[in-house]
Amino acid sequence: MGFIYNILKNSRSDKDGNFFLELERILGFKPKKNAIYKKAFTHRSMNIKDKKGNPINYERLEFVGDAMLGSVIASYLYSKVPHGDEGYLTKMRSKVVSRQHLNELGKDLQLIDLVQSRIPTTNFGNNIHGNLFEALVGAIYLDKGYKSCEKFIYKKVINPHVDIEKLEGKVISYKSLLIEWCQKEKKTFEYEIYEDTGNDALKHFSVKLKIDEKVISKGRATSKKKAEEKASKRAFFAFQREMTKSS
Amino acid sequence: MGFIYNILKNSRSDKDGNFFLELERILGFKPKKNAIYKKAFTHRSMNIKDKKGNPINYERLEFVGDAMLGSVIASYLYSKVPHGDEGYLTKMRSKVVSRQHLNELGKDLQLIDLVQSRIPTTNFGNNIHGNLFEALVGAIYLDKGYKSCEKFIYKKVINPHVDIEKLEGKVISYKSLLIEWCQKEKKTFEYEIYEDTGNDALKHFSVKLKIDEKVISKGRATSKKKAEEKASKRAFFAFQREMTKSS
Incomplete structure (x- = not known):
């Protein structure tokens, strides 16, 4: 039932704009380039291709989102941890963008509810949450540029979840x-x-x-x-x- | 003699603005936050610290520059290589920002001539060229923001050196x-x-x-x-x- 529900739900949301309503709630702004967000929530199982035969799904967007997360977190840590050397900053960043953390972020935003897939979403492993989160960040960059993407990362990652004291192991709990x-x-x-x-x-x-x-x-x-x-x-x-x- | 020359040269250039003249020639624009560029060319051997005892040298800036190169090249490859999947794009990017390539970029710009160091620059290994290049990119980001940093990376890295055909191994020579x-x-x-x-x-x-x-x-x-x-x-x-x- 899961996948039928999902396809139905998504084809419907496509028509009545539920997808974009929900997306706008998550983003906190109105998207401009709608297609890029549709891509960010299209699983490879949909097997959609563009005119030239290139697959349309969120995997390539993960690459962009991962890079944007990397640079926004890097410049944040550079300013917040003035005593940390290159190696220390690199370690701190990998804690922030750890697989587990990205999965939690994606799960909190319930991104999986927006996915178009021919596979029941219940069959996906945990990593889909983080992958969708990365893809969404990539889509925001491609839609609105670096500043907006940075703002989103501050709002959803840095402000609520990044705690320098904790990252430095000074505060455990x-x-x-x-x-x-x-x-x-x-x-x-x-x-x-x-x-x-x-x-x-x-x-x-x-x-x-x-x-x-x-x-x-x-x-x-x-x-x-x-x-x-x-x-x-x-x-x-x-x-x-x-x-x-x-x- | 090397290191004495270098210190003399740099303290002089500091005074008469040669450092910034030369820097402006490399950047193609007038820097705003001068101190960040001085930092980008200060070697740890100078042993300079800020008021709080944090070392002032280019190493932390490498971390920022590396991240900026990563995201600018990522979004460039995303648009230029529409058939490449995540893994393929990642491999292409690592060719562009390889240690060897960064060293060549730094060497071409003769960044080492601007370094302040107590060690003779002739004693440095090859990696200093790439490290300085990364640090300079980091400084540009912190001075002028992402757009300017991206423009610099296009001008100095992508336009003159990145060749998709070659990277894809379609053209060897x-x-x-x-x-x-x-x-x-x-x-x-x-x-x-x-x-x-x-x-x-x-x-x-x-x-x-x-x-x-x-x-x-x-x-x-x-x-x-x-x-x-x-x-x-x-x-x-x-x-x-x-x-x-x-x-």
């Missing part, structure tokens, strides 16, 4: 940092967790972090652990000065 | 292609070579390529072979239609 600080400062803390899937296809959890019975921050993610970590990180940045003084 | 064609077409050919070093620090050769006793194209490079190849390539593009028809 914001939750443990926070708990340690609360204990030292004789403050009570509580993580209030509830399921909060809403309209999302994936299960989501929300967390309220209370310190001394006051809600300090919130976090929402696809696992309890991640949601707690998000809330802890936000609290950390709120209390940063106090926490680093006392720890 | 334009000289042999040209000779073959002349023989088939019963045309006489002659490569007229002379030394043409002019004011350059490196030895240069010029070639006039005559076909049926008429000068068809010229080439100039640091070796006879390269100069001949340049002239042949120019002739090839002039005669392209005829040559590909008959070969």
Whole structure:
């Protein structure tokens, strides 16, 4: 059923513009060159070719997206880690653009829901999420240029996920940092967790972090652990000065 | 003597602006953020540090330049090689940005003449040329942004040196292609070579390529072979239609 559903869904979304509505929600802007985004979500199993017989699917766009991610993250790290030498910066970058991380990014954006494929999407391995993410980044570059592509990478990768302190191994977990600080400062803390899937296809959890019975921050993610970590990180940045003084 | 000369030369050029005159000649535009270019030509042996103790030399800039070269070449190949899959494009790119090629690029621009170093430049290995080239590309990005950096890479790398036919292994040598064609077409050919070093620090050769006793194209490079190849390539593009028809 999976693949029939998918083909039906996609041919329909093509007509009624659902694909582009959904895409626009993910992008945060209106795409100009529509064909390039269709390509970014076309799996090779569709076996579509251009007039010259060149295959149309997202694989070549991954190459472009990978390169754009590489240079945007490189210049970000160059400015944020002034003490890091070339080798150190290279290692940090490969953590940011690791296969696992790219897969998580693609999964969070639910890119797989937009794919046109003759193979049931349930048959794909985990890497399709990251591949689609790379292809999408490549499409954005080809549609809107480097600046817009950089902006998208900041919005979806750097701002929400890249944490220099963590990458440098200085902070392993914001939750443990926070708990340690609360204990030292004789403050009570509580993580209030509830399921909060809403309209999302994936299960989501929300967390309220209370310190001394006051809600300090919130976090929402696809696992309890991640949601707690998000809330802890936000609290950390709120209390940063106090926490680093006392720890 | 080498290193004393170099320090003297550089401290002088710093004062009288020779460094920036020479740099502007290489860049083809006026730099805005001067300090970043000074950094791009400062060797670690100078042991210069910023206020926070971070070393100031070109090594970190190589990281940025390498990434920029990667993405500019990636998007160029994406559009020029529509039949190439991800793996093929990756291989082509690594030929363009190979260590050997980057070293040649840096050497052609005589970047080493601008270096500030406490080690005699004659003691450096061959890789310094490529490293300086990468660092310069990184500096251009940080000074003027992606568009200008891309323009520089087109001007210095892609337009003069990247040849899709050659990269794809379809053309090994334009000289042999040209000779073959002349023989088939019963045309006489002659490569007229002379030394043409002019004011350059490196030895240069010029070639006039005559076909049926008429000068068809010229080439100039640091070796006879390269100069001949340049002239042949120019002739090839002039005669392209005829040559590909008959070969």
